[in-house]
Amino acid sequence: MVTELLFDALNLMVIGMIAVFAFLLLLVLIVQAISVLMQRYFPVKPADKPALADSAASGPGPAVIAAISAAVHQYRQQQ
Structure with missing residues (x-):
């Protein structure tokens, strides 16, 4: 049970990191193309x-x- 939950959490984390990396890579490529x-x-x-x-x-x-x-x-006069 706990092992299955940990595997699901790890799976979700990897998918999220890949999605963020892909988005940032796409953003950099689009900005360079516009430049x-x-x-x-x-x-x-x-x-x-x-x-x-x-x-x-x-x-x-x-x-x-x-x-x-x-x-x-x-x-200097005021001093």
Whole structure:
């Protein structure tokens, strides 16, 4: 009796694990297929680099430096 119940439980567990594995495998395959189709029919075009990056690389402008200096000076006066 107990052996039969354990065998049924083991059988049900194996069937459930196989079903979950099959579902996840199918899901991965479908996602990969959609990815291939999207890349083929709707390729991603590289974005142009904004001109703002060149000015940011040279450092902050004089107005920004003056504002930071004024803020630091005001903070130190309050201390």
